[in-house]
Amino acid sequence: MSAGGSGEDKLIARLFAPIATHPGALGLKDDAAVIAPPPGYDLVLTKDALVAGEHFFADDPPESIARKAMRVNLSDLAAKGADPLGVLLAFAIPADMTPEALDAFARGIGGDARLYGAPLLGGDTVKTPGPFTVSITALGTVPAGQMVRRASARPGQAIIVTGTIGDGALGLELRLNPERPGFKALDAKAADYLKDRYLHPRPRVAVARALRGRASAAMDVSDGLVGDLAKMLAASGIAGEIEAARVPLSPAARVAIESEPALLETTLTGGDDYEILAVMPDHELDAFNNLATAAGIGVAVIGRTHEGRGLAVHAHDGGQMSFARPSFSHF
Known part of the structure; x- marks a missing residue:
């Protein structure tokens, strides 16, 4: 992304040069940026692409599309403690x-x-005959050696999540199938809340530093709580169990599920939460909870890890739940 004399360059100069104020961006007048992490820090890099019709609706407000593209990437950084x-x-x-x-x-x-x-x-700007597509690469920093990995969870520790689970997935389902019984029970404010949680993720950047040195493993919940936790446990070579009754729900999600219990599966597996899922020793829970609470972010302990393989999800009646589709997948 460089500003010069072509049509593309003029577009960049008008739209993006005014907001590229970091000295390393060089005013978007070069072919690359130059930036150095602070001494004693590691770089953390992540990249997500969003495509109209797949990750957002083509008629979503362009400003909201931009914010979603930014936030899903910043959520990845936050889960790494960056x-x-x-x-x-x-x-x-x-x-x-x-x-x-x-x-x-x-x-x-x-x-x-x-x-x-x-x-x-x-970055780069191109034309396409296909749908609007946005790709962002986010760079972050952590003190050397302190990035919180996905594959380092340990047995005998607490499984926690921030915020509330399922709002984004329910917001998407509400837009696709607004006549479902669970959504008929919502008032306008609750329905708007769920739609907004899908449209505007809330990356938990404020608790990134609190994860460092406390969480043994973490990732953001993008493809569904059940599926993402199963991925973390498998990567770490351990097992775990959670209780559905302990998964934190917003008031809007609770009303929808109470009116249509089938929506509980959507809540647990649907994705688009962008909350932080972590495994943490018991003795670190109070400190992490205090820091998250000070940042206005709730934390819930939903289960525990143990030796073995696999994930068990216990229903409200104590039985084990099964899911037709444990998580979102493109393929």
Whole structure:
């Protein structure tokens, strides 16, 4: 992403150069950015791509699309205990995207860059005959050797999650199938809350530092609580169990599930939560909970790890739950 004299360069100069204020971005006038992590820190890098019709609705507000693209990547950094350092943006613009939509998209990127301290450093802009596509590479830093990995969970520890689970998945299902009985029970405020949780993830950047040295393993919940926890346990070579009754739910999710119990499976497996899932020794729980509470983020202990293989999910009546589709998958 470099600003010069072509049509693309003029677009970049108008939309993105004003928000690329970090010195390492070089005003978007070069072919690359230059940045150094603080001494004694490691770089943490992550990348997610979002495609219209797959990760967001084509008629979603462009500013919201931009914020979602930023936040799903910042969520990955947070789960690794990393502080944001900057982002690289690439996006493919369809022919019918208006200048006003591009302006709104740039506002979304710039707004979240400021909100989360993740400055725009560069990227690429292209045209496409296909759907609108956005890809962001996020860079973060952690003190050397302190990145919280996925594959390092240990047996005999607590399984925790931040925030509430299932709101994003229910928000998506509400938009796809608004006539379901569970959604008929919601008032307008509750329905809008679920839709917003799908549209605007809430990356838990504020608790990233609290994970360091406390969590033995962590990841963000993007593809569904059950499936993501199963991935973490498998990568770590251990087993675990959780209780569905202990999974934290928002008031809106609770109303929907009480009216249509089948929505509990959507809540546990549907994805789009972008909460932090972690495994942590018992003696670290109070300190982590205090730090998260001070940041306005709830924490719930939902189960424990142990020796063995696999994940057991216990229903409210004590029986073991099974799922047709434990997590979201593109393939």
